[in-house]
Structures are given as structure tokens and as C-alpha cells.
Amino acid sequence: MDTGFEIATEPRGEASASLPQAKDLSHHFNQTTKNREASTLKELYRYAGVPGMITMAGGIPHPEVFPFETLSATILAHDAFPLDPPRVPKKGKSLIEWLFSPTSLPTTSFTIPKWSPKPVDPKTIQLSTSLQYQAATGPPALPLFLREYVSKVYKPAYSDWDVLVNVGNTDGWSKIINLLAEKGDAILVEEWTYPSAVNSFLPYECKTVPIKMDKEGMLPEHLEKVLSEWNEEERGGKKRPHIMYTIPTGQNPTGATMEAERKKQLYKICSKYDVIICEDEPYYCLYTGEWTPKGSKSDKSILAQRRADAEKKEGSEGNQAFIKNLPPSYLHFDVDGRVIRMDTFSKTSAPGSRLGWITANPQFIERLTRISETSTQAPSGFATALTTVMLQKWGFEGYIRWLRGVKATYNMRKTWMCDAFEDVxxxxxxxxxxxxxxxxxxxxxxxxxxxxxxxxxxxxxxxxxxxxxxxxxxxxxxxxxxxxxxxxxxxxxxxxxxxxxxxxxxxxxxxxxxxxxxxxxxxxxxxxxxxxxxxxxxxxxxxxxxxxxxxxxxxxxxxxxxxxxxxxxx
Amino acid sequence: MDTGFEIATEPRGEASASLPQAKDLSHHFNQTTKNREASTLKELYRYAGVPGMITMAGGIPHPEVFPFETLSATILAHDAFPLDPPRVPKKGKSLIEWLFSPTSLPTTSFTIPKWSPKPVDPKTIQLSTSLQYQAATGPPALPLFLREYVSKVYKPAYSDWDVLVNVGNTDGWSKIINLLAEKGDAILVEEWTYPSAVNSFLPYECKTVPIKMDKEGMLPEHLEKVLSEWNEEERGGKKRPHIMYTIPTGQNPTGATMEAERKKQLYKICSKYDVIICEDEPYYCLYTGEWTPKGSKSDKSILAQRRADAEKKEGSEGNQAFIKNLPPSYLHFDVDGRVIRMDTFSKTSAPGSRLGWITANPQFIERLTRISETSTQAPSGFATALTTVMLQKWGFEGYIRWLRGVKATYNMRKTWMCDAFEDVxxxxxxxxxxxxxxxxxxxxxxxxxxxxxxxxxxxxxxxxxxxxxxxxxxxxxxxxxxxxxxxxxxxxxxxxxxxxxxxxxxxxxxxxxxxxxxxxxxxxxxxxxxxxxxxxxxxxxxxxxxxxxxxxxxxxxxxxxxxxxxxxxx
CATH class of the missing domain: 3.90.1150.10 (Aspartate Aminotransferase, domain 1)
Incomplete structure (x- = not known):
């Protein structure tokens, strides 16, 4: 099986070697997080991998009684969706057609056996392992892929970042609150924000501190003002916020998208006031670009037009153009390790997967792993197995092409809506x-x-x-x-x-x-x-x-x- | 497709109609739970189901961009494992044989399409729904099955209980702590107990209150003593415990198993002192029975022998005998609604499924649903879809037969170990x-x-x-x-x-x-x-x-x- 990605012995890419390490930011932990202890059974783990060991220590079921012998999937090809779909669909498919006609898009398929002939290969996915208890970090093959993705797409500005899988961004954000928020904390949010994110911390009596926005999201001058003028007495005894929740790309609900310069300005302020930036990025790859009214000429600059054209090319060149045109992640400016990024497969694969990941500094990842161990544990092995093999099947380049197809699909839908406004x-x-x-x-x-x-x-x-x-x-x-x-x-x-x-x-x-x-x-x-x-x-x-x-x-x-x-x- | 189970319009079985309703036990909620608010968008939900409605309210991806077109599984037949396997295996399969020979056990298979021809049938599982955002309660077909199972196997003593799916018992217990435990609470546990369960509440500065055990688990006289003599001053200001964590069947680590009489006694004490009983039952169906030394005659009574023989029969009669021989759940004595039962598919299907459920009174279920909404949401749609279709394929009777096969397998393994002690x-x-x-x-x-x-x-x-x-x-x-x-x-x-x-x-x-x-x-x-x-x-x-x-x-x-x-x- 050609997986399209390398096993990274240095998982975070070669470029990271010259970068600084994350600062010690453990003073942000809340008391519960400080109280968490690593397992007292480290000694046992040390022995568990010894060849020939008869292990009677764990309470784990025998894979022979797992009812699933094989799992197969038919998935769309990585290039199933065109990069430049027509503005007006030729013929809308009716619901009845959806129901009864099998997809006309190209597909590929795979089968995951219970026992693989290569059980020790870190890229192997087999049901006897995926459906067994797993470390909270999930099957090694998945973080292996995610580290490559983070390294190539976000290019973090420090060296020792890591990833941790979770059951989606709602879970990720809930765990971040569990990590950092003390009862009654004030949390920085956009003036319009995702209510479910707020509902995750309201029960802990944390309050929102809204920051004014423009079409790029939070306004640096307002953030600076709020933080510099913070007065605990006036704020009912609340400490100056040390947590920011933000959706930089395709912000929910405003659609605001933040570019590099704005992020640099905001990062500088967060660094000055020691704020942890939690960037929730479900729509990151749905960066659809400008809408141009029908019949009008694009008012793009020559450079912008050249970039847009490059992105329409198939193959690695187009993939690179896509990555280059994405707004950089806060991680790209994160020299301190103060950014916690939340990514999800909900919009790029399917929400029901309940699969996502956090990228953060190693101290935060370690504590978040402890939190996962006593709550969700690893995400469902069905989700990690099927998603990982899908990613392996497509490979890194194939996955990027898939994302471009998804982006084009949503851009098409956005165009429909804007065009409808224009016509009506x-x-x-x-x-x-x-x-x-x-x-x-x-x-x-x-x-x-x-x-x-x-x-x-x-x-x-x-x-x-x-x-x-x-x-x-x-x-x-x-x-x-x-x-x-x-x-x-x-x-x-x-x-x-x-x-x-x-x-x-x-x-x-x-x-x-x-x-x-x-x-x-x-x-x-x-x-x-x-x-x-x-x-x-x-x-x-x-x-x-x-x-x-x-x-x-x-x-x-x-x-x-x-x-x-x-x-x-x- | 013959699902083998009925759609219950009265989901909790006919027998429940004559039973009392659960008491109001909301005074057990901690402050965070009291702070949780139901969604302010009720109005929106009311409209969402109206036929012909064009819904532009939710932020949900289009199923056309879900890469999974079909999902197929080969599963073991419900009766793949014998009920009475030989004491000494004929020939142990080597690892190499495990790896290269496909299973010789009977299997069956199924395919889940993206679009089902019966999308509105509550029993239907289709990927366009399973892989979409779902209510935290999961796909209706799964609780439908679980309610039938709870009703027929546990027979709760009150009428308005309900079930709520989760991502396994660690998650379930973590959510129960989130529901009930206030920082610094004292929690009743068995004198030997499952350390991960304790690690879930230690960070919240909750302490264990161990109750002495015998081979049936907690000793009623010690529980009564601890609760009646509770002195807040002596206990460092800690309030009398209102939460009990217990593993009644195949207790971890002692293997102790509690029968009906003991449960009745303990329930009475818990009712008297208003304690919520959280029964964690991963091993419930692995009720393997007594070990009889090799060559010795069984010392079972005639009645016990008759029951054991009945259980070896195939078909519904054997299934009924199996259910009858299981120790009754605390739910069976729960006239107040003070039992929260945790069940998991980890031992009966596979741990990597990360799928389980809680059975509790409707007030508790409502708050636990709120907790799920801001943390895990519904379990992975891959897990719920595959597990539900597996259960539908087997049907209720088939699932019971499957459990009997799993039980027989673990009984065989227990016998190996006891026999080895006897020989050595x-x-x-x-x-x-x-x-x-x-x-x-x-x-x-x-x-x-x-x-x-x-x-x-x-x-x-x-x-x-x-x-x-x-x-x-x-x-x-x-x-x-x-x-x-x-x-x-x-x-x-x-x-x-x-x-x-x-x-x-x-x-x-x-x-x-x-x-x-x-x-x-x-x-x-x-x-x-x-x-x-x-x-x-x-x-x-x-x-x-x-x-x-x-x-x-x-x-x-x-x-x-x-x-x-x-x-x-x-």
C-alpha cells in the first residue's frame, strides 16, 4: 500500500530543528489540571513491550470475541470534485434521484482486516488493534499523518509542538476549558461568536469578554484597550483574561477571515498580556475567496489573479498554491507556544466521525492527554481506522486535492447564494x-x-x-x-x-x-x-x-x- | 431487513405502566449542573421538521462531500461461539496461524449505504445521517434497541427511566461526576476498586470513602456504620457522601459478584441516607459461574444444576435461562430512580468502539444530555452505525445468544487459569x-x-x-x-x-x-x-x-x- 507519506522519525519536520522550544506556560493551568497525576503504573508500561512477555496485567478483552472480522469502505476519489465547477448547475439532482441513483463520482475502496500481515508497522491499521483499548493518543498512524499535515500546512514557529486527537472541536474546546479555566474566569471572544463554545464555559461561571470586530475579526486596538484598562474591581473581582477563544477563518457567524498582518498584531498583544490563543478552525479549508458579481469583471490585482489561476491547476503545483493562499495559522507566528489550535474532520470528511485534533505545546498536550484518559480516552477506533486508511489511501497530496475539491464545492454554493441576492x-x-x-x-x-x-x-x-x-x-x-x-x-x-x-x-x-x-x-x-x-x-x-x-x-x-x-x- | 426488535411507541415496555415514576432527586446536582441551560433555540427546532422547509439555520456540511459512500462489515454470526467449549483446547492456534488463516467461525455481512430507500424509518441507518451532526442522544435506532434490552434484561422498578449513549464507561462516569460531584465531595467506593474511576474524581479534590467487602462486594453493615457515624468535623469538613461508585459484577480487581439479597440491603441503606448508586457494569454479561476442580463432581444443588443445564440450551429457552441466571441489576430494586447504571460495548463487542450508555431517571438523563452537548456530542457515527446494524442483524434474541457465547469463552479462559493453578x-x-x-x-x-x-x-x-x-x-x-x-x-x-x-x-x-x-x-x-x-x-x-x-x-x-x-x- 502506497501511503503517500513518510514515517517521520523527527515527527515535526526537518525545518523545526532550528526553531526555539515552547516557553514554560504551565502557570496557566487551573487547580484541577495541577492536581492531575500521571499513572502510577509507569513501571508496568516499561515491561509491557518486552518480547515474550505474558501479559496478565491489563483488563483487556480478547480480539477473538470482537464481532468485526473485516471493515470495508467505498470512498470518493481524492479528485472526485472539480476545482472549477460551473456557476449554474446543469441540472439539479432531485431528492428521488439522490436516493436511488448511486453516485456518479469516481470512487475507490479498501478493506481493513482484523489481523494485518504487518502488525508492527506503525502505519498499519488492523481491527484487532483499532477495536482494542488504545492509548488516548490514538493509533500511531494517525498522529503521524497529522504531524506531517501540521508541519507542511501551518508551519509552526517553534519546534516541540505536538498533536492530540479528540472527538471533535466541541470536545477539544471542552478539554481546553478543563485545562485552563478556573471557575469565574473572564474569556475573550469575538463580539459575535459561536454560542456552543460559550455554553461550554458558562456553567463554570466563566464570563465572555467580547472584542469588537471588522471583516478580519478581532480589532487589535480594542483588545489592547480591554487588556490594558482591565480593572479587577470594576470587573467584579474577575482577573484579567488569560484565555482567548477565536475563529479566525470564516468566523461563525460573521464570515470574517483574518489575514497574516492582523494575526501578528493580535499575537503581539496576547504575548504582552500573557493570553493563551485558542483558535477554533473548522472552516479553515473552506477559504472560498471573493465573490464576483455575475457579468462583472474580477477586480483582482494581477498578482491575486495569478495566485487564483495557480490554484486551479491540478497536481502538486496547484496543491502548493492552495496551501500558500490559505491565511496562515496563528501557529505560524507562535514563538512562545501560546496557541492551541483546534482542527476537525467534521467539515473536511464528516461531522459524524467525531474526530479532530489539537496542536499545542508539549506541556499542554501532556495535560490534555491526562484529561482524555479520564474522559473520552482515544476516539472511536472505527473513526480512527476508517479515517486513517482513507488518508493513507489518498496520501498527503491526495488529501490536499480533496480539500481543494471541498473548498470548490462550498465556493460554488456561496456563489449560488450571492447570485440569488443579485438576481432577486x-x-x-x-x-x-x-x-x-x-x-x-x-x-x-x-x-x-x-x-x-x-x-x-x-x-x-x-x-x-x-x-x-x-x-x-x-x-x-x-x-x-x-x-x-x-x-x-x-x-x-x-x-x-x-x-x-x-x-x-x-x-x-x-x-x-x-x-x-x-x-x-x-x-x-x-x-x-x-x-x-x-x-x-x-x-x-x-x-x-x-x-x-x-x-x-x-x-x-x-x-x-x-x-x-x-x-x-x- | 428483519431487525428482530419492535419499535416501541412506549419505549420502556408494557410492564412499566403500573410502576411508580422516579422521585425528584435534582437536589443532588452540583452547582455547574444547575447552571446549565437548555438551548435558547427551541423555537428553531420546532420549525426544523416542517415538511418543505428550506433550512439555512444550521452550520452543517453537505453529505455529498462526505467521502464515505458505503461502509461494509463482515461480522461473526451471533452463535459463532459454542456455549460449552471443551475444557482443554484441541490445538492452540499459533500467532502465525492467527495472522494468515481467515477465521473459521461463521460470519455474516452487511453494507450501509449513504442514502437508504427508507430514510424516515426510525430503524434506518444511512451514512448521510450517521456521518452528519446528530443529537447527543445518537441515532434513534440505537436507544430503541437499548431500551428494549434494559427493559427485558434489567427490568427497572420505576417507569420513566431512559437511556443515553456515551463514548464508554470512562466517559459515562466522568459525566456523572460532572453531574453530581461538588469539589471536595467524599465518594463511596469498594475497599479495592478500579483506579481509573478514582482518577476521574481525584483532580476535583474528591476523596474516596472505602467500604469493606466480602465475596459479594460491599458489606451493608460497614456502609451503614460509615453513613450513620459520619461526622463532618472528623472528616475535615466533608459532607456525608451522596455518591456511591460500585462494580457489582466481576468486581475489579477482586472478582466479587453481588447477588439480589445483598443489593436489596445496600439499596435500602442508600435510600435511607439519600445516596445515588452508580453501578459500573462492564463485566455484567461475563458472569461465568463457579469453577469446579478437574475430576471433581460439581457440588451444585439440584436446582443450581438444573439452571446451569437450562442455560446450555440453544434458542429462546436458553436465552431466558441466561437472563434469569444473571444477578439482577440495582435498577431492578430502584423504586426511587437513584441508580445510574453504566453499560458498555467494550466487553460485549469491542473496546475501541468507544460506545456505551447510561440508564437513569429522566431528570438525570436530561442534564447528562446537556453535558454531552458541550463535550462529546453523540458518539462517533461510525461506531453507532456499525454497532446498531450489527444489533439489528442479530436481533434481540441473537444478541443475547452472542453474549452467551462471549460468556462461555471467558468462562473457558477462567477455567484454564484455575486448572493451571490446580496442576501446578x-x-x-x-x-x-x-x-x-x-x-x-x-x-x-x-x-x-x-x-x-x-x-x-x-x-x-x-x-x-x-x-x-x-x-x-x-x-x-x-x-x-x-x-x-x-x-x-x-x-x-x-x-x-x-x-x-x-x-x-x-x-x-x-x-x-x-x-x-x-x-x-x-x-x-x-x-x-x-x-x-x-x-x-x-x-x-x-x-x-x-x-x-x-x-x-x-x-x-x-x-x-x-x-x-x-x-x-x-
Whole structure:
């Protein structure tokens, strides 16, 4: 079997030899983490690998009674998805067709036996091992692949980083909280953030400290201000935050994506105030790039165009261009070892795998391993075996090509949604009505129907309804409805009600009653004053990941009709 | 597909209708659990299932980019293992044979497609669903099966219990601690206990409160004494324990197994003092029964013999006999809803599945679901899909037959180990030198070599070396070495050293140097005074789960030789 990747005796790549080691950051551990002890059975482990040893020490079942003899999978070929799919699908597949026609995409298959003829090869996956108890670090073949991936794609700035598998980023983040957060800690988050991440620490009476954003995410000046002016007394006795939770790429819900310069600025501040940066990157490879309106020419620079063209090439050259065009990870600037990166197979393979990994300094990885030992242990051997053999089958280059295909698929879906807005509304690229503070590429959607005959004669369109910035990564369009234009807005405000919330809820319900379900923006509110948008906007998050082309158009058309009616309501 | 089990609209069986509902036990929740809030998006969920709805609310990947198109497995037939295997294996299979010959056992196979033609059937497993984000409760088909199993095998004494899947009992117990334990709590455990279970709560500064045992596990009189005489001041301010951790069947490490009467007594005490019973039952189905020495007649009563014979029958009658002969779960006496039972597929299918479940009252299940949502989420879809289809393929009766085969296999292995002791040592069934306080069926192993010529002429054997009680369930023989007979014992004691610990470590190392690895008993020490054994014994736990027949004999022979040498050392 050609696995496409080398067994690294120096797992972190050759380049790392000249890099510094991580600093000692163990003062960030909470008391529970300090209390954790390594197993008292080290002596036993030392003997366990001795050849000829009859081991009666462990309480492990015999693989002969594992019911699974072989496991086989048919998987899509690494290049199953085109890099440049057509803007309009030739023919949408109906649900019935999905159900009854086998996939027309190229596939490959593999079988995992219970007993491999090469049981000691570290790259071997066999069911008798995968379905047995395993170390919390999982089967060696998986971290072997992940270290190569981290080394080649993220290029960390220190030498002794390591990886630890987990059961997905929710688990990873929960374990990081378990590692670092003391009851009552204040945790830095984006002003709009992923509510499940917050729900993971709220029960421990930790509070969010929202940092204002623009289209690249957190604003360095606001972070600096919050940290430098931190006053424990004013903050109800809370210590200055030492944990930051951030989604740098395709941020959830805003779609904001942070480039290198911004990360450098933020890293410097975090280093100054000794903050651990926890970067949650489920959408990292869904870096879809700019949306260009139909019929318009790309306004890319020659350099940007050259980079985009390079990425459309098949083979290693295109793979390298893809990697180069990705925004660098915080790890790439991490000379201290203060970044904990969370990666998941949820968006690049399948969420149900419940498989992801953390990259961090070795002290953190050691404690996180202890935490895993008394909670999840290793991820399911079904998940690690099937995913590892899939990765081996594709190889590193093949996996990169797979990611490019997935990226192209989501870019296509994003284009459908933006195109639908273009077709349904009258768009204006309006710097003044910007959603994000920097205002670039912000689109305001107006009703195509003029207010009255008079306006129609003058060729005028209707009122501004919605403003958004087309995302460059992720799965979401985050949009602001001009809710303060609603005829009842002032009346409600005068009555002392939260007019925006009341009217957004009303609009959301009307949409749902018309069979279109958006996520309400308030659900993602990280608290504090908002830099994105402002008073008078009501927010929705629209996911373009799952709807068909036809559904996307239908939903946006319905949205437009409901909006028209909504703003006319007296 | 004949699944062999019914879709229960009343999931907990008909019999439950007449039973009481669980009491309100929410005062056991810790502060973190009380702080947990249900999702604020209930409204959204209400709409999500409406036919025709275009859902743009969730951040879920499209199944078209899940690389897995089909998943197939070859599994052993439900009756692959005989119910009454021969005492001595005909011919041990060598490792080489294991590696190169495919299994000779009967198998069956199945394939799980990405898209099933019956997507809405609750029993359907398809990859587009299994590999998608799922509710923390897992695919409906799995709890459907588990509720049937719990209802038919454990027969809980109240009506509104439910199940919740998890990633194995370590995860289950960790979540229970997260549910109930407040920092610094005192937790009731057996005097010898599973160290990983203790390691799960030690970092939270919880302490063990060991309860003395006999061969049925915890002693009611000691539990009553500990709880009734609890004095917070004497206990360093610790509140009276409200959590009990127990392994009733094939207890780890002692092999003790608790029958109905003892459970009733203990339940009554727990009810009186409002203690939550957490029963961890990985070995429940490995209830292997009594060991009968070779050549001796079974000393079973006629009734016991009739029950044993009934269990050897194939078909439903044998299955029913198997279920009837299992010690009842604490759930069967649980009129309050104060039992949290942990079950796992680790010993009945494979540990690497990382799949198990909790059975508890609905309040506890609701909070545990919240805990799962912010940590593991649902178990891996690979694990739930493959395990569920396997269970459906076998059906309920088939699964019970499978468990009987697994039980028979471990009984065979236990017999190998006990037989090896019989062949290698001179055994005496000695009520006076008992390891367990009640002394029944305790075996003391003497050296077959007499001390001197004089003893030899008199037909006397050598000194007593080891004492144990053959386990009736589980995977372990827990034995006491007569360490105080060692020539250095008194000298070491006079020097103020812990002679038992020093000498057990010495013996353990000598065994390991001779290629036999046992688990040292001190590792399982739950603290406090011991009722099992006593001063002068050194303990080892021997697992019979993994070694071949030949290895078992070799290990016990080596043990005997090392012991002889050890006790002669001056």
C-alpha cells in the first residue's frame, strides 16, 4: 500500500530543528489540571513491550470475541470534485434521484482486516488493534499523518509542538476549558461568536469578554484597550483574561477571515498580556475567496489573479498554491507556544466521525492527554481506522486535492447564494451603509420594486432592506436587515421595547411560516457594544452549505417577498 | 431487513405502566449542573421538521462531500461461539496461524449505504445521517434497541427511566461526576476498586470513602456504620457522601459478584441516607459461574444444576435461562430512580468502539444530555452505525445468544487459569486461611515440593504460598501471596519498613524479569482497613482474558518457580 507519506522519525519536520522550544506556560493551568497525576503504573508500561512477555496485567478483552472480522469502505476519489465547477448547475439532482441513483463520482475502496500481515508497522491499521483499548493518543498512524499535515500546512514557529486527537472541536474546546479555566474566569471572544463554545464555559461561571470586530475579526486596538484598562474591581473581582477563544477563518457567524498582518498584531498583544490563543478552525479549508458579481469583471490585482489561476491547476503545483493562499495559522507566528489550535474532520470528511485534533505545546498536550484518559480516552477506533486508511489511501497530496475539491464545492454554493441576492434584489456596493467598520465590498440590497409610480418613472428602486459582506470563507452569509426602517420601529422604541429584537423575531417567524429557516443573529451575540453593524440592524445568519441551487433561489425570493410585506406593514 | 426488535411507541415496555415514576432527586446536582441551560433555540427546532422547509439555520456540511459512500462489515454470526467449549483446547492456534488463516467461525455481512430507500424509518441507518451532526442522544435506532434490552434484561422498578449513549464507561462516569460531584465531595467506593474511576474524581479534590467487602462486594453493615457515624468535623469538613461508585459484577480487581439479597440491603441503606448508586457494569454479561476442580463432581444443588443445564440450551429457552441466571441489576430494586447504571460495548463487542450508555431517571438523563452537548456530542457515527446494524442483524434474541457465547469463552479462559493453578500447585480448600471474610470456596495454593526429605517421607507438601477465591464473573483472579512467610518479612518490619509493599514489589519485579506481568494489588487499593485478606498478604490481579492456554500454563508455572525461589531467599 502506497501511503503517500513518510514515517517521520523527527515527527515535526526537518525545518523545526532550528526553531526555539515552547516557553514554560504551565502557570496557566487551573487547580484541577495541577492536581492531575500521571499513572502510577509507569513501571508496568516499561515491561509491557518486552518480547515474550505474558501479559496478565491489563483488563483487556480478547480480539477473538470482537464481532468485526473485516471493515470495508467505498470512498470518493481524492479528485472526485472539480476545482472549477460551473456557476449554474446543469441540472439539479432531485431528492428521488439522490436516493436511488448511486453516485456518479469516481470512487475507490479498501478493506481493513482484523489481523494485518504487518502488525508492527506503525502505519498499519488492523481491527484487532483499532477495536482494542488504545492509548488516548490514538493509533500511531494517525498522529503521524497529522504531524506531517501540521508541519507542511501551518508551519509552526517553534519546534516541540505536538498533536492530540479528540472527538471533535466541541470536545477539544471542552478539554481546553478543563485545562485552563478556573471557575469565574473572564474569556475573550469575538463580539459575535459561536454560542456552543460559550455554553461550554458558562456553567463554570466563566464570563465572555467580547472584542469588537471588522471583516478580519478581532480589532487589535480594542483588545489592547480591554487588556490594558482591565480593572479587577470594576470587573467584579474577575482577573484579567488569560484565555482567548477565536475563529479566525470564516468566523461563525460573521464570515470574517483574518489575514497574516492582523494575526501578528493580535499575537503581539496576547504575548504582552500573557493570553493563551485558542483558535477554533473548522472552516479553515473552506477559504472560498471573493465573490464576483455575475457579468462583472474580477477586480483582482494581477498578482491575486495569478495566485487564483495557480490554484486551479491540478497536481502538486496547484496543491502548493492552495496551501500558500490559505491565511496562515496563528501557529505560524507562535514563538512562545501560546496557541492551541483546534482542527476537525467534521467539515473536511464528516461531522459524524467525531474526530479532530489539537496542536499545542508539549506541556499542554501532556495535560490534555491526562484529561482524555479520564474522559473520552482515544476516539472511536472505527473513526480512527476508517479515517486513517482513507488518508493513507489518498496520501498527503491526495488529501490536499480533496480539500481543494471541498473548498470548490462550498465556493460554488456561496456563489449560488450571492447570485440569488443579485438576481432577486437591486444591489449597490455602498461604502456608506457598511456592515463592517472598514466597509469594503459591502453590499446593500434594495427592493427592485419602487415605492410609487413617481419613483418608478424616475427609474428608482425601493428602500434599502438588507446589507451584507460576501464571506471569503466558511459556510455563512451574516446579514443585517435595516430594521429601523420598519414603520413600527419608533413607536416600539418609544414604548420602551427592544424594537430591533421584537421586529427581528417577527420577521424570523414570518420567514419560517413561509418555509425558510434562518438562524437569528441574537443567538450569536457575544455581548458588549457591536462594531459590526450597529443600532437599527437586525441580524440573520444564512447557511449556504446544504440547500440546492433551486432551494437557494427559492429561499432568497421568499426572503425578498416577506421583507417587502414586512416593511409595508402598518 | 428483519431487525428482530419492535419499535416501541412506549419505549420502556408494557410492564412499566403500573410502576411508580422516579422521585425528584435534582437536589443532588452540583452547582455547574444547575447552571446549565437548555438551548435558547427551541423555537428553531420546532420549525426544523416542517415538511418543505428550506433550512439555512444550521452550520452543517453537505453529505455529498462526505467521502464515505458505503461502509461494509463482515461480522461473526451471533452463535459463532459454542456455549460449552471443551475444557482443554484441541490445538492452540499459533500467532502465525492467527495472522494468515481467515477465521473459521461463521460470519455474516452487511453494507450501509449513504442514502437508504427508507430514510424516515426510525430503524434506518444511512451514512448521510450517521456521518452528519446528530443529537447527543445518537441515532434513534440505537436507544430503541437499548431500551428494549434494559427493559427485558434489567427490568427497572420505576417507569420513566431512559437511556443515553456515551463514548464508554470512562466517559459515562466522568459525566456523572460532572453531574453530581461538588469539589471536595467524599465518594463511596469498594475497599479495592478500579483506579481509573478514582482518577476521574481525584483532580476535583474528591476523596474516596472505602467500604469493606466480602465475596459479594460491599458489606451493608460497614456502609451503614460509615453513613450513620459520619461526622463532618472528623472528616475535615466533608459532607456525608451522596455518591456511591460500585462494580457489582466481576468486581475489579477482586472478582466479587453481588447477588439480589445483598443489593436489596445496600439499596435500602442508600435510600435511607439519600445516596445515588452508580453501578459500573462492564463485566455484567461475563458472569461465568463457579469453577469446579478437574475430576471433581460439581457440588451444585439440584436446582443450581438444573439452571446451569437450562442455560446450555440453544434458542429462546436458553436465552431466558441466561437472563434469569444473571444477578439482577440495582435498577431492578430502584423504586426511587437513584441508580445510574453504566453499560458498555467494550466487553460485549469491542473496546475501541468507544460506545456505551447510561440508564437513569429522566431528570438525570436530561442534564447528562446537556453535558454531552458541550463535550462529546453523540458518539462517533461510525461506531453507532456499525454497532446498531450489527444489533439489528442479530436481533434481540441473537444478541443475547452472542453474549452467551462471549460468556462461555471467558468462562473457558477462567477455567484454564484455575486448572493451571490446580496442576501446578497443591490446592487446599481451606476455610481458615480465607481471603474473603466469609471464606467460602477459598483456595490456598501450597508448593508441591516439600520443605525437606522428612516432610517428603510423611507425604507433606511445602508451605502455603498463595490464596484466592475463583471468581464467578469478570476477567480477573485476585490473589493474596502469603508475604509474611517471607524470611525477610520480620526483619523489614522491625526496621520500620512497609515489609508487604517492599516484598510484593520485589516479587512483582522478579516475575516481570521472568516474562510474566501481573497487576500489583496496591494499585487497586481504595484506602482504609481491608476486610478482604488482611495484614501479611501481598496482592496481585491476574487477568485471564488474553493469554492462550499454553501461555496461561507457562505463566502459572513460572509464578510457582519464582515463588519457590522468593520464599527461600535469605
Amino acid at each position: 434584489f437591486h444591489l449597490e456596493f455602498d461604502q456608506n451603509k457598511s456592515l463592517f467598520p472598514d466597509g469594503s465590498k459591502t453590499i446593500t440590497c434594495y427592493s427592485k420594486t419602487p415605492k410609487n409610480k413617481w419613483d418608478e418613472k424616475k427609474g428608482l428602486h425601493g428602500p434599502a432592506l438588507v446589507t451584507f459582506t460576501p464571506p471569503t470563507a466558511g459556510m455563512f452569509v451574516f446579514l443585517g436587515v435595516h430594521i429601523s426602517e420598519h414603520p413600527d420601529y419608533d413607536k416600539l422604541t418609544r414604548k420602551g421595547e427592544d424594537a430591533t429584537h421584537v421586529l427581528v423575531q417577527k420577521l424570523w417567524t414570518e420567514l419560517a411560516d413561509n418555509l425558510v429557516l434562518f438562524a437569528p443573529g441574537w443567538y450569536f451575540d457575544g455581548g458588549g457594544e457591536h462594531a459590526i453593524g450597529g443600532k437599527g440592524y437586525g441580524y440573520f445568519r444564512l447557511s449556504f452549505s446544504i440547500a440546492t441551487y433551486e432551494e437557494t433561489y427559492k429561499a432568497i425570493r421568499t426572503f425578498s417577498q416577506v421583507l417587502e410585506k414586512f416593511f409595508k406593514t402598518k | 500447585f497443591h490446592l487446599e480448600f481451606d476455610q481458615n486461611k480465607s481471603l474473603f471474610p466469609d471464606g467460602s470456596k477459598t483456595i490456598t495454593c501450597y508448593s508441591k515440593t516439600p520443605k525437606n526429605k522428612w516432610d517428603e517421607k510423611k507425604g507433606l507438601h511445602g508451605p502455603a504460598l498463595v490464596t484466592f477465591t475463583p471468581p464467578t464473573a469478570g476477567m480477573f483472579v485476585f490473589l493474596g501471596v502469603h508475604i509474611s512467610e517471607h524470611p525477610d518479612y520480620d526483619k523489614l518490619t522491625r526496621k520500620g519498613e512497609d515489609a508487604t509493599h517492599v516484598l510484593v514489589q520485589k516479587l512483582w519485579t522478579e516475575l516481570a524479569d521472568n516474562l510474566v506481568l501481573f497487576a500489583p494489588g496496591w494499585y487497586f487499593d481504595g484506602g482504609g482497613e481491608h476486610a478482604i485478606g488482611g495484614k501479611g498478604y501481598g496482592y496481585f490481579r491476574l487477568s485471564f482474558s488474553i493469554a492462550t492456554y499454553e501461555e496461561t500454563y507457562k505463566a502459572i508455572r513460572t509464578f510457582s518457580q519464582v515463588l519457590e525461589k522468593f520464599f527461600k531467599t535469605k
